[in-house]
Amino acid sequence: MTCIERRLPSDEARALLDLTRDMCAQSLAPVVDAAEEKSEFPRDIMNLLGQTGLLSLPYPEQFGGGAQPYEVYLQVLEELSSVWLSVGISVSVHSLACFPVAEFGTDEQRQHWLPMMLAGDTIGAYCLSEPHSGSDASALSTQAAIDVDGFIINGQKAWITHGDLADFYNVMVRTGESGANGISCLLVAAGTPGLSFAPRELKMGAWASPTAGVIFDDVRVGPDHLIGTEDGGFRIAMAALDAGRLGIAACAVGLAQGALDAATTYAQQRRQFGRPIAQFQGLSFMLADMDTAISAARALYLDAARRKDDGVEFGVAAAKAKLFATDTAMKVANDALQVLGGYGYTRDFPLERYFREAKMLQIVEGTNQVQRMVIGRALTDIS
Amino acid sequence: MKIAVCVKQVPDTWAEKKLRDDDSTLDREAADGVMNELDEYAVEEALRLAEANGGEVVVVTMGPERAAETVRKALSMGADAGVHLVDDSLHGSDALATSYALAEVLAARNFDLVIFGSESTDARMSVVPAMVAERLGLPQVTFAQKVDVDGSKVAIQRQTEYGYDDVEAELPAVVSVVEKINEPRYPSFKGIMAAKKKPVETLTVADAGLDAAKLGATAAWTKVASFAARPPKAAGTVVTDEGDGGAKIATYLTEQKFV
Ligand SMILES: Cc1cc2nc3c(=O)[nH]c(=O)nc-3n(C[C@H](O)[C@H](O)[C@H](O)COP(=O)(O)OP(=O)(O)OC[C@H]3O[C@@H](n4cnc5c(N)ncnc54)[C@H](O)[C@@H]3O)c2cc1C
Ligand SMILES: Cc1cc2nc3c(=O)[nH]c(=O)nc-3n(C[C@H](O)[C@H](O)[C@H](O)COP(=O)(O)OP(=O)(O)OC[C@H]3O[C@@H](n4cnc5c(N)ncnc54)[C@H](O)[C@@H]3O)c2cc1C
Numbered sequence: 001m002t003c004i005e006r007r008l009p010s011d012e013a014r015a016l017l018d019l020t021r022d023m024c025a026q027s028l029a030p031v032v033d034a035a036e037e038k039s040e041f042p043r044d045i046m047n048l049l050g051q052t053g054l055l056s057l058p059y060p061e062q063f064g065g066g067a068q069p070y071e072v073y074l075q076v077l078e079e080l081s082s083v084w085l086s087v088g089i090s091v092s093v094h095s096l097a098c099f100p101v102a103e104f105g106t107d108e109q110r111q112h113w114l115p116m117m118l119a120g121d122t123i124g125a126y127c128l129s130e131p132h133s134g135s136d137a138s139a140l141s142t143q144a145a146i147d148v149d150g151f152i153i154n155g156q157k158a159w160i161t162h163g164d165l166a167d168f169y170n171v172m173v174r175t176g177e178s179g180a181n182g183i184s185c186l187l188v189a190a191g192t193p194g195l196s197f198a199p200r201e202l203k204m205g206a207w208a209s210p211t212a213g214v215i216f217d218d219v220r221v222g223p224d225h226l227i228g229t230e231d232g233g234f235r236i237a238m239a240a241l242d243a244g245r246l247g248i249a250a251c252a253v254g255l256a257q258g259a260l261d262a263a264t265t266y267a268q269q270r271r272q273f274g275r276p277i278a279q280f281q282g283l284s285f286m287l288a289d290m291d292t293a294i295s296a297a298r299a300l301y302l303d304a305a306r307r308k309d310d311g312v313e314f315g316v317a318a319a320k321a322k323l324f325a326t327d328t329a330m331k332v333a334n335d336a337l338q339v340l341g342g343y344g345y346t347r348d349f350p351l352e353r354y355f356r357e358a359k360m361l362q363i364v365e366g367t368n369q370v371q372r373m374v375i376g377r378a379l380t381d382i383s
Numbered sequence: 384m385k386i387a388v389c390v391k392q393v394p395d396t397w398a399e400k401k402l403r404d405d406d407s408t409l410d411r412e413a414a415d416g417v418m419n420e421l422d423e424y425a426v427e428e429a430l431r432l433a434e435a436n437g438g439e440v441v442v443v444t445m446g447p448e449r450a451a452e453t454v455r456k457a458l459s460m461g462a463d464a465g466v467h468l469v470d471d472s473l474h475g476s477d478a479l480a481t482s483y484a485l486a487e488v489l490a491a492r493n494f495d496l497v498i499f500g501s502e503s504t505d506a507r508m509s510v511v512p513a514m515v516a517e518r519l520g521l522p523q524v525t526f527a528q529k530v531d532v533d534g535s536k537v538a539i540q541r542q543t544e545y546g547y548d549d550v551e552a553e554l555p556a557v558v559s560v561v562e563k564i565n566e567p568r569y570p571s572f573k574g575i576m577a578a579k580k581k582p583v584e585t586l587t588v589a590d591a592g593l594d595a596a597k598l599g600a601t602a603a604w605t606k607v608a609s610f611a612a613r614p615p616k617a618a619g620t621v622v623t624d625e626g627d628g629g630a631k632i633a634t635y636l637t638e639q640k641f642v
Contacts, residue, residue, distance in 0.1 A: 012572075012575060012576055012579075015459075015572075015575045016572055016575065019569060019570060019572065019575065022569065023569060048569070051568075051569075051571060052569050052570070052571045052572060053571045053572030053573050054572065057572070066572050066573070
């Protein structure tokens with residue numbers, strides 16, 4: 001990927017981005033195509049990222065985190081995604097899965113869970129969606145009955161990234177009345193009896209990123225596995241998604257940049273009518289528009305990230321960033337493929353992969369209609 | 384065990400290398416500086432030996448100001464301390480001078496094992512490890528594709544054209560490594576942060592107690608008298624296929640004595 005001139009806040013951030021680019025070039029780029037082709041989750045790559053500290057960047061140092069602001073963490077995510085979206089998504093989802101206990105856990109819970117979650121050799125999952133509740137997440141129906149020993153979970157989650165291979169699961173469950181006020185957030189460790197998985201979804205793209213249903217059949221967890229208060233989980237789920245959406249926005253910008261870079265290189269080399277196709281204004285204007293949209297999307301997610309880092313409200317800014325960055329990624333992937341003509345439509349070039357992958361980003365962590373809903377509500381005060 | 388690793392900063396392997404017009408030495412400002420690739424393997428091997436046997440790893444470099452980046456890189460991979468010999472009077476040193484300077488710095492610090500890459504990517508003389516060993520009066524076990532330390536002994540597999548030789552020496556000793564030996568680790572983010580706090584000793588020629596008369600361009604036994612750029616590639620021969628392309632290529636290959 002072209003080396004984006006980033007304005008980073010510290011020397012350590014610069015060193016971190018250099019390290020990320022090195023790993024992308026030396027360890028990710030050589031294996032991405034084969035792993036995607038085989039739908040193989042790159043556990044070794046995740047372990048490598050863990051060893052170098054890339055799986056714990058936005059969390060406190062005292063628990064093993066990298067203590068990096070979102071502004072920096074997200075740019076790392078962007079670089080990873082420019083080469084391999086499935087890996088970017090994995091890092092983003094893992095960070096999302098660490099969020100509830102890091103932000104809403106008690107001191108004891110943070111002590112107990114975070115060192116394991118941030119060690120670099122574990123991967124988390126975030127279980128909100130269900131077969132019958134997607135955008136309308138507060139209608140979820142996975143039940144957790146309460147008894148003296150804690151919670152007994154029954155039900156099924158759908159579409160869960162890392163579904164069948166995570167080491168820990170954040171699960172949003174119904175413990176009280178219907179609607180948003182009867183939902184709790186529970187942590188479940190892999191291997192807990194009663195936990196099983198549906199076969200992986202056969203997706204359009206991001207084949208190396210496993211997505212599967214998670215089934216709970218009398219899964220018991222102790223009372224100390226409750227994050228936040230009983231029936232107070234929906235607020236946690238939404239706060240996690242505000243942060244998670246920034247991750248998806250960064251992934252989208254990375255993907256778009258990767259697609260543009262491939263298209264630009266091609267346009268410089270491919271000759272038709274006796275000259276490089278980049279010399280046709282019709283084509284170079286397309287490239288210019290892509291580049292401009294990517295810069296705008298990057299600026300938007302960085303603005304939202306800096307709000308978060310400053311501790312001010314950032315939810316609506318994150319929704320705008322997610323909406324714009326993922327719509328941009330879709331459009332750029334489409335146009336970049338067009339630049340390669342017939343070659344873009346083959347598997348010899350990565351453009352068809354970017355195209356298939358971009359679509360997912362408009363759907364996950366709140367569809368882009370849901371983002372517009374969030375933005376519209378904030379604008380009009382009418383819901 | 385106290386292990387030294389000698390690392391050299393070289394111009395980025397992929398960059399075009401240039402000599403300076405004024406004194407025909409390598410233009411080190413013209414490209415990004417990186418750690419000589421084989422030296423990454425040397426650092427990795429030192430770290431593995433220290434992890435397995437206990438001990439300390441010190442990186443040693445001789446080079447301009449910015450060679451400090453290469454010391455940092457080794458520290459962020461996990462080395463414990465650095466020594467950076469930097470002095471304008473070192474510029475233009477030949478292999479003899481380089482080995483003299485390194486040997487003096489090493490001798491003053493009593494290492495059990497000194498590890499080198501087997502060759503740099505810029506000058507590629509592949510002599511410095513042997514010269515340093517000779518100056519220190521230490522056994523040299525070079526071109527290692529495997530290194531084991533056992534008590535007071537070091538045993539290596541020396542890579543050869545036909546396979547390998549088993550070679551042993553008493554410690555202290557000098558080892559140079561080849562690419563086959565390991566897979567160098569990435570520095571970790573924590574390592575990068577920790578590296579900032581690790582001690583780096585910066586030495587001038589005077590600090591190191593070196594004899595300036597043996598160093599630099601004026602002391603060099605050899606001198607690049609003049610140089611010329613490699614001629615650009617010739618245009619090549621275009622064979623147009625009019626149904627007889629295969630035969631034409633065969634004729635061409637025969638003419639060129641390739642077949
Ligand atoms: C690859 C992948 C990975 C995923 N990973 C996870 C995960 O790790 N964890 C997790 O919990 N979930 C995950 N999901 C689920 C994802 O978050 C949901 O698919 C998403 O929230 C949409 O829900 P749905 O698919 O049920 O669509 P629906 O909610 O049924 O939506 C169908 C259509 O209706 C539109 N729509 C719905 N409501 C409105 C409205 N009010 N106004 C206008 N339009 C509306 C939607 O935008 C959409 O176009 C993943 C999904 C995918 C595809
Ligand atoms: C184009 C060119 C031509 C040259 N021609 C000659 C010549 O003809 N005769 C001559 O005597 N000199 C010559 N030199 C100078 C020579 O490169 C230096 O003296 C150099 O320090 C020795 O060589 P090397 O890089 O080839 O080392 P090698 O012997 O190839 O390097 C082996 C290992 O030694 C260690 N090492 C080497 N240099 C250092 C260092 N500065 N600091 C720490 N560790 C180090 C590293 O571990 C390295 O992997 C030339 C230099 C250049 C750039």
